[in-house]
Amino acid sequence: MDFSLTDEQRLIQDTVRAFVDERVLPVAVENDIAHKLDLSLIEGMAELGLLGIVIPEEYGGAGLDFVSEALSCEEIERGEAAFRTLISVHVGLNSLSLLRYASEEQKQRWLTPQARGEKLACFGLTEPAAGSDVASMRTSARREGDVYVLNGQKNWISYATVADHALVFAKTDPGAKHKGISAFVLEKGMKGFTSRDTEHKLGIWAGSTGELFFENVEVPAENLIGEEGQGFEIAMYSLDQGRFTVAAGACGVIRVCLERSVEYARERETFGQPIGKYQFVQDMIAEMVLGYETSKLLVMQAAWLKDEGVRNTRETSLAKWHATESAFKAAHLAIQVHGAYGYSAEYGIERYFRNARAPIIYEGTTQIHKLMQAEHALGLRKLNGRDGAISPIAAWGPALLAREPGPPVAAG
Numbered sequence: 001m002d003f004s005l006t007d008e009q010r011l012i013q014d015t016v017r018a019f020v021d022e023r024v025l026p027v028a029v030e031n032d033i034a035h036k037l038d039l040s041l042i043e044g045m046a047e048l049g050l051l052g053i054v055i056p057e058e059y060g061g062a063g064l065d066f067v068s069e070a071l072s073c074e075e076i077e078r079g080e081a082a083f084r085t086l087i088s089v090h091v092g093l094n095s096l097s098l099l100r101y102a103s104e105e106q107k108q109r110w111l112t113p114q115a116r117g118e119k120l121a122c123f124g125l126t127e128p129a130a131g132s133d134v135a136s137m138r139t140s141a142r143r144e145g146d147v148y149v150l151n152g153q154k155n156w157i158s159y160a161t162v163a164d165h166a167l168v169f170a171k172t173d174p175g176a177k178h179k180g181i182s183a184f185v186l187e188k189g190m191k192g193f194t195s196r197d198t199e200h201k202l203g204i205w206a207g208s209t210g211e212l213f214f215e216n217v218e219v220p221a222e223n224l225i226g227e228e229g230q231g232f233e234i235a236m237y238s239l240d241q242g243r244f245t246v247a248a249g250a251c252g253v254i255r256v257c258l259e260r261s262v263e264y265a266r267e268r269e270t271f272g273q274p275i276g277k278y279q280f281v282q283d284m285i286a287e288m289v290l291g292y293e294t295s296k297l298l299v300m301q302a303a304w305l306k307d308e309g310v311r312n313t314r315e316t317s318l319a320k321w322h323a324t325e326s327a328f329k330a331a332h333l334a335i336q337v338h339g340a341y342g343y344s345a346e347y348g349i350e351r352y353f354r355n356a357r358a359p360i361i362y363e364g365t366t367q368i369h370k371l372m373q374a375e376h377a378l379g380l381r382k383l384n385g386r387d388g389a390i391s392p393i394a395a396w397g398p399a400l401l402a403r404e405p406g407p408p409v410a411a412g
């Protein structure tokens with residue numbers, strides 16, 4: 001088992017770390033307070049190739065591996081969650097799905113400009129009445145000659161108002177539950193397709209969250225991705241990719257909370273000595289160390305499976321659940337280590353706390369991930385979905401051969 005990074009992986013880690021130190025962190029608190037999405041930093045990410053990091057070079061991407069993607073997400077979220085969110089929706093949820101399910105012509109048309117960072121993309125799955133329960137979505141797509149007519153609404157969509165393209169899921173067969181969902185690329189400017197920002201949310205103030213509205217939008221049939229009825233499968237594949245970036249980004253939150261807490265605990269004195277000398281403070285530091293290293297191991301396990309081309313739904317779900325919960329806990333503890341200063345916007349610690357909350361909700365809530373893990377363990381769902389493969393270090397796996405799988409449980 002080799003835990004070392006290649007020269008190429010170290011280079012991308014160093015490069016993204018320097019970008020975050022020089023450009024993201026110096027303006028992070030200011031942009032957060034101002035609720036400002038800094039597009040110049042997105043341009044900087046595009047120049048570094050981050051908007052197509054794991055997309056092959058033939059489609060305009062950087063052609064790097066999933067370990068590099070994880071390292072980049074960790075560095076980026078150490079700076080600002082809003083920009084890791086962009087990698088999650090643009091690369092993870094959207095571009096990787098196009099890479100797998102789109103036709104060659106569709107890839108040239110949408111994937112290549114996305115991977116080059118010339119166009120931004122979002123992912124429209126969630127609706128007001130359908131989050132975890134994807135199959136209950138109401139947005140409809142009715143075939144009429146050469147077009148599908150879309151009607152409905154999506155909410156809580158990251159980069160909804162900023163993106164040029166959206167991968168949108170709609171029911172082509174309303175009676176067929178998850179088998180009646182299809183996926184379409186919608187382009188901004190299509191008649192009847194509008195968007196709006198979501199105001200007053202707990203965190204990610206320097207990012208973008210919004211709604212998508214479809215009012216008799218005539219979407220050309222050539223914008224259908226994959227087959228009619230394949231949308232649920234595409235959405236679940238997308239989530240395997242997006243969740244991985246969420247988990248990797250969470251490692252960045254834990255790391256920055258740990259680093260800043262260690263630094264502060266060495267300097268801040270009470271009762272004549274640095275607070276780091278007190279065991280109660282050491283306990284908080286130790287919890288962060290545990291959270292960081294266990295999260296990182298789970299993320300790297302998932303990265304390895306992805307790079308091997310092995311189905312990793314279970315391992316990615318485990319990494320996402322554990323890393324996002326650990327990040328929120330680390331941010332909570334970091335505030336405590338910093339005392340009242342941790343509570344102040346100026347110190348920038350409370351920003352990590354607010355921003356670490358949403359990842360416990362999106363791309364599968366913690367409860368959905370617990371349910372997935374338990375169902376895998378109990379044999380109620382096929383190990384790792386369809387393929388039945390499991391990480392080689394999960395020694396209990398072979399003893400738990402899947403029995404008849406139950407109905408699919410989604411998780412937007």
Ligand SMILES: Cc1cc2nc3c(=O)[nH]c(=O)nc-3n(C[C@H](O)[C@H](O)[C@H](O)COP(=O)(O)OP(=O)(O)OC[C@H]3O[C@@H](n4cnc5c(N)ncnc54)[C@H](O)[C@@H]3O)c2cc1C
Pocket residue numbers: 089122123124125126129130131132133155156157158159204209358361362363364365366367368371411412
């Ligand atoms: C900041 C932010 C950005 C987002 N970005 C996107 C995006 O880009 N694209 C997109 O499509 N969506 C996005 N979402 C939406 C997100 O994916 C959903 O909020 C999420 O899937 C949960 O759905 P819900 O909010 O409807 O909660 P619900 O599904 O209604 O769940 C409510 C509660 O019930 C629990 N619950 C539900 N079902 C079960 C069950 N079977 N067993 C046990 N407990 C259960 C949940 O865990 C939760 O605690 C975003 C959300 C946020 C907050």
